[in-house]
Amino acid sequence: MGRKRADGRMIEQVATGRAELVPDRDRDGSWTLLLDGAPQSHVDLTDPTHLEFEYVRRLAIAIDLIAPAGAPLRVLHLGGGALSVPRYVSATRPGSTQRVAEVDGALVELVRRALPLPADARLKVRVADAREVLAGSRDGSYDVIVADVFAGARTPAHLTSVEYAAEVARVLDPAGWYLANLADGPPLRHARRQVATVRTVLPHAALVGDAAVLRGRRYGNLVLMAGRTEPPVPELTRRAAGDWFPGRVVAGDDLDRFAGGAGVVHDVDATDSTPPPPGLFSTGG
Numbered sequence: 001m002g003r004k005r006a007d008g009r010m011i012e013q014v015a016t017g018r019a020e021l022v023p024d025r026d027r028d029g030s031w032t033l034l035l036d037g038a039p040q041s042h043v044d045l046t047d048p049t050h051l052e053f054e055y056v057r058r059l060a061i062a063i064d065l066i067a068p069a070g071a072p073l074r075v076l077h078l079g080g081g082a083l084s085v086p087r088y089v090s091a092t093r094p095g096s097t098q099r100v101a102e103v104d105g106a107l108v109e110l111v112r113r114a115l116p117l118p119a120d121a122r123l124k125v126r127v128a129d130a131r132e133v134l135a136g137s138r139d140g141s142y143d144v145i146v147a148d149v150f151a152g153a154r155t156p157a158h159l160t161s162v163e164y165a166a167e168v169a170r171v172l173d174p175a176g177w178y179l180a181n182l183a184d185g186p187p188l189r190h191a192r193r194q195v196a197t198v199r200t201v202l203p204h205a206a207l208v209g210d211a212a213v214l215r216g217r218r219y220g221n222l223v224l225m226a227g228r229t230e231p232p233v234p235e236l237t238r239r240a241a242g243d244w245f246p247g248r249v250v251a252g253d254d255l256d257r258f259a260g261g262a263g264v265v266h267d268v269d270a271t272d273s274t275p276p277p278p279g280l281f282s283t284g285g
Contacts, residue, residue, distance in 0.1 A: 041082035185219030
């Protein structure tokens with residue numbers, strides 16, 4: 001059991017690091033989850049459609065465009081955190097069947113205790129490794145797979161390879177979509193290799209992110225949307241540009257140039273994703 005500080009923060013040691021739940025002073029009922037000081041999730045318990053983090057809003061935009069508004073989806077979430085995206089899907093697409101794979105059982109228990117989910121028998125959380133869950137899933141069993149897996153602020157190596165991507169493609173419905181949060185910084189080697197790797201099995205893709213991140217000027221999050229059909233680039237572009245913090249979409253020939261020359265990652269040479277710059281997530285205590 002963790003401890004609660006006078007400022008309302010809840011602090012607990014979990015398997016993947018030091019977890020902190022910090023109350024949002026600007027929004028009643030809202031919390032930010034930090035893991036080893038890195039912001040991991042933001043949850044508004046009173047309005048799960050309020051998404052504070054830019055990359056999470058970009059994931060949500062992609063999900064909004066995958067099917068008609070309100071239509072239920074079969075979604076597999078690789079990485080759980082505070083379950084921001086599953087909560088969003090439950091609120092915007094009632095009746096959706098969702099499965100969450102989160103390797104950190106202590107984190108799952110902390111979130112269940114402190115940030116309880118609305119009762120929903122269709123949303124289930126399993127404490128397991130993401131690739132293990134993929135391996136045990138049936139062919140074509142999900143419309144969407146959302147990957148947002150970090151340990152020590154880095155995506156584990158075994159979730160970056162073409163063998164992993166092939167499992168994702170197998171488990172996706174033929175018309176399904178893979179959405180991945182890629183965190184990277186200059187010179188974007190990890191993001192470029194991930195685009196090249198995923199497109200070997202899901203060839204049609206788009207990348208959404210802040211222009212400065214896409215140009216390799218700073219560290220940040222990029223959202224990859226990949227499938228077997230053309231992504232909805234015009235609408236994705238319009239929605240991303242209209243965000244609180246406008247995003248840019250890279251697709252088609254521009255995405256070819258972005259990934260140009262990047263090598264495909266295999267299990268035998270896979271490495272964890274690029275670490276954030278020192279001090280990026282300093283919280284001052």
